Amino acid sequence: MLESYRGISPRGDLLLLRKLADHLEGKTFLHINSTREGGGVAEILQRMVPILLGLGIKARWEVIRGDDAFFDMTKKVHNALQGYTEVIDGNMWDHHFKVNEENAASLDLAADAVLVHDPQPVPLVSFRTEGAWIWRCHIDVSNPQEDVFRQIGKYAGKFDAAIYSVSRFAGSMCPNEFILPPSIDPLSNKNKELTDEEIMEAAGRLGVPTDRPVILQVSRFDRFKDPTGVIMAYRMVRKYNDCVLVLAGSPATDDPEGAEVLNEVRDFAADDPDIHILLLPPFSDRDINALQRLSTIILQKSLKEGFGLTVAEGMWKGKPVIGGAAGGIPLQITHGVTGFLVHSIEGTAFRIRQLLNNNEMAVRMGQQAREYVRRNFLITRQVRDYLSVWYTLVSKARGLIEL
Amino acid sequence: MEEMIGGKGRPFEFRQCISILKSTGRKAVNLRQLREIIAAVSDDSIFHHTYQYFLKEHILEYTNDFAQWAGEGLEERALAEQLSNIDPYACGSTPEVRAALVAVIDSYLEGFPEPRDALPGEEFFFNETVTFVFPVGVWAKNLAEFLIALKFIDNGCIYYHFYEARTRVAGGVDDFSRWIEDALLKSELAEKVRAIDPFMHTTKEIREHISEMILEEVNADMERTGVQPC
Numbered sequence: 001m002l003e004s005y006r007g008i009s010p011r012g013d014l015l016l017l018r019k020l021a022d023h024l025e026g027k028t029f030l031h032i033n034s035t036r037e038g039g040g041v042a043e044i045l046q047r048m049v050p051i052l053l054g055l056g057i058k059a060r061w062e063v064i065r066g067d068d069a070f071f072d073m074t075k076k077v078h079n080a081l082q083g084y085t086e087v088i089d090g091n092m093w094d095h096h097f098k099v100n101e102e103n104a105a106s107l108d109l110a111a112d113a114v115l116v117h118d119p120q121p122v123p124l125v126s127f128r129t130e131g132a133w134i135w136r137c138h139i140d141v142s143n144p145q146e147d148v149f150r151q152i153g154k155y156a157g158k159f160d161a162a163i164y165s166v167s168r169f170a171g172s173m174c175p176n177e178f179i180l181p182p183s184i185d186p187l188s189n190k191n192k193e194l195t196d197e198e199i200m201e202a203a204g205r206l207g208v209p210t211d212r213p214v215i216l217q218v219s220r221f222d223r224f225k226d227p228t229g230v231i232m233a234y235r236m237v238r239k240y241n242d243c244v245l246v247l248a249g250s251p252a253t254d255d256p257e258g259a260e261v262l263n264e265v266r267d268f269a270a271d272d273p274d275i276h277i278l279l280l281p282p283f284s285d286r287d288i289n290a291l292q293r294l295s296t297i298i299l300q301k302s303l304k305e306g307f308g309l310t311v312a313e314g315m316w317k318g319k320p321v322i323g324g325a326a327g328g329i330p331l332q333i334t335h336g337v338t339g340f341l342v343h344s345i346e347g348t349a350f351r352i353r354q355l356l357n358n359n360e361m362a363v364r365m366g367q368q369a370r371e372y373v374r375r376n377f378l379i380t381r382q383v384r385d386y387l388s389v390w391y392t393l394v395s396k397a398r399g400l401i402e403l
Numbered sequence: 404m405e406e407m408i409g410g411k412g413r414p415f416e417f418r419q420c421i422s423i424l425k426s427t428g429r430k431a432v433n434l435r436q437l438r439e440i441i442a443a444v445s446d447d448s449i450f451h452h453t454y455q456y457f458l459k460e461h462i463l464e465y466t467n468d469f470a471q472w473a474g475e476g477l478e479e480r481a482l483a484e485q486l487s488n489i490d491p492y493a494c495g496s497t498p499e500v501r502a503a504l505v506a507v508i509d510s511y512l513e514g515f516p517e518p519r520d521a522l523p524g525e526e527f528f529f530n531e532t533v534t535f536v537f538p539v540g541v542w543a544k545n546l547a548e549f550l551i552a553l554k555f556i557d558n559g560c561i562y563y564h565f566y567e568a569r570t571r572v573a574g575g576v577d578d579f580s581r582w583i584e585d586a587l588l589k590s591e592l593a594e595k596v597r598a599i600d601p602f603m604h605t606t607k608e609i610r611e612h613i614s615e616m617i618l619e620e621v622n623a624d625m626e627r628t629g630v631q632p633c
Contacts, residue, residue: 010557011539011555011556011557012419012421012539012557012559012560013421015419015537015539015540016419016421016535016537019537020535142523142524143523143524164426167424167426167528167530168430168524168526168528170426170428170528172426172428176425177425177426177428178423178424178425178426179424179425179426179530180423180424375558384421385423388421388423388533388535389423392423392533397533398447398533399447399533399534400534400536401533401534401535401536402536402537403535403536403537
C-alpha cells in the first residue's frame with residue numbers, strides 16, 4: 001500500500017512511517033467517530049485504515065450510534081465549541097453520556113491505541129480499559145462557549161493526549177496536546193488524476209457549463225461555510241466577468257441542519273441559471289474531483305472552520321484557492337503565494353476578479369499551492385504523525401528520538 | 404553522528420529529522436506577556452521558535468516566530484526587525500538566544516511601555532516539538548555520489564546536517580563541511596561550504612549553493628585527472 005505513494009509523498013515521510021510501523025507492528029489501533037459518510041473525518045478514515053493495515057498495524061474503525069436527540073445535541077455542542085451561543089441543559093448532557101454508555105457496551109474498546117474523533121464519542125473515555133487514549137478534536141475551539149468547553153474538558157482530561165489541527169485550538173484540557181493538521185489522500189477518488197474525457201463527462205452529467213470560467217465551493221450546506229456570502233460575492237463579480245458559480249455538497253448523517261441551510265441557499269440563489277447548487281449523494285468523490293479540476297477558481301469562504309480540507313484538495317489540483325481567514329485555512333494558504341486569504345464578501349469578489357483577469361498569476365499560484373500540499377498535507381504525513389504521537393506516548397520520550 | 408562523519412575515507416550517511424508539534428499550553432496576548440513567557444518557557448520551545456524556524460520553507464518575511472508575530476500580529480515593525488537580527492546560530496546556545504530575545508524586548512518596552520494587545524485568535528502560541536531523527540538509507544563515498552544524493556534528499560536532511568548540526572557538534576559547524584574535510588581531506592572546499600551563512604538562506608538555497616560548489620570541485624578533479632568534466 002505504502003509503495004503506491006512513492007514518487008508522490010515526500011521520501012522522508014515514507015521512511016519514517018516504515019520505521020515507526022516496525023516498532024508498532026501487530027499492535028491494535030482503534031478509531032472511533034460518529035459518521036461513516038460525509039465530512040472530512042469519515043473521508044480520511046476510509047483511506048487511513050487500509051494504509052495502517054498495510055503497515056502491519058491492526059487498525060479498526062467503529063462508528064457510534066445515536067438517536068435524533070443525540071445528534072441534535074451534539075450539533076449544538078459543535079456549534080457552541082465554535083463560538084455560537086447554544087443552550088444545552090443537564091438532561092442533554094445526561095443523554096450524551098447515556099448514548100455513549102450504550103455504545104461502550106456494544107463496541108469492543110480494547111486496543112493498544114484508541115483515537116476518538118470529535119466531541120460526539122468523547123464520553124467513551126469513561127469506559128477505557130487499556131491502551132493509550134487520544135482525543136482528536138477536528139473543530140475550531142479557539143473561542144468556545146465556556147460552559148460547553150468545560151463540560152467537554154471533563155472528558156478530554158481523561159485522555160492521555162489530545163490532538164488539534166491548529167495551535168490556537170489547544171486549550172490545556174489534556175496533559176499532552178499535539179498540533180497536527182489533517183490531510184488529503186492523493187490516490188483517493190477525490191484527488192487522483194482524471195482524464196479530460198472523465199472531467200467533461202462529469203460536467204455534462206452534472207449540468208455544469210464548461211464554456212465559461214467556473215467558480216466552485218465544495219462544502220456541507222452549513223452556515224459556517226457562508227454559502228449565501230459566496231453567492232453575494234459572485235453577484236459582485238458578474239457585473240464585470242461572465243462566469244458560473246457552483247456550490248456542491250453532500251449531506252452528512254450527523255448534521256441535522258443541512259437540509260434547512262440548503263433550502264435557504266436555494267431561495268437566495270433565486271433561480272439564477274448560472275448558479276448551480278448540487279446536492280451530491282455520499283461517495284460522490286469522483287464528481288467532486290472532476291468539478292475541482294474543471295474549475296478556474298476554488299473558494300472556501302468559511303466563517304468558522306476546523307481545518308478546511310477542501311482548500312488542500314483544490315490546491316492539490318493546481319488551482320488558485322480563495323479562503324476565509326478562519327480555522328486552519330491560513331495554514332494552507334500563504335496569502336499571495338499559495339492562494340488568497342479574505343475577510344469579507346467584498347474581498348472575495350475582488351480576489352475572484354483579480355484571478356480571472358490574470359491567468360499567469362492563477363497558474364503560478366496553483367503550482368506553488370500543489371507543491372505546498374505535497375510537502376505538508378498528504379495522508380502519509382498524517383499517518384506518520386498519528387504513529388509518532390502513539391510512539392511518543394508509549395516510549396514516554398521527550399525532545400529528540402533516534403530511530 | 405561522530406562515527407558517521409569522522410575519519411579519512413568514511414562514507415557520509417545522510418540522516419533526516421522530522422518534528423511533530425506539541426503545545427506548551429501557554430500564549431501571549433501582548434509584548435509584556437511574550438517577554439515573561441520567553442523568560443520562563445522550556446528550552447525546547449525557544450529552540451523550536453528560533454532554530455527550527457529554518458525548517459520552514461521561508462516564504463515569510465522575518466527570521467524567527469517571535470519576530471514574525473511582532474511584525475504581523477502586533478504590527479511592531481521596528482521590534483520585528485530587531486528580533487529578526489538575532490542569529491541563533493551565532494548565539495551558540497538556547498539560553499543565549501533566550502537572553503538576547505529578552506534583552507531586545509526589554510529595550511523596546513523602555514521606549515514603548517504600553518504595547519497593544521493582539522486581536523483574539525492572533526495571540527502568540529508557544530509550542531515545542533518532538534523530533535525524530537533517522538537514517539534515510541543513502542551513503543556517499545565521494546563527491547560525485549554526494550552530489551547525486553543532494554538532489555534527492557528531502558529538505559529535512561539539509562536542515563539536519565547543515566543547521567541542526569551546529570547545535571549538536573562542538574565548534575558549531577555543519578556535518579557536510581566536516582565530512583569533506585575529515586573524510587575527503589579537502590580543506591579548501593570545506594572552508595567554502597562553511598562560509599555559507601545559514602542565517603541568510605533557505606534549505607532550498609543551501610542545497611543549490613553546496614551543489615554548485617561540489618560540481619565545480621568534481622569538474623576540477625576530473626580535469627586534473629584528464630577526464631572530460633561534467
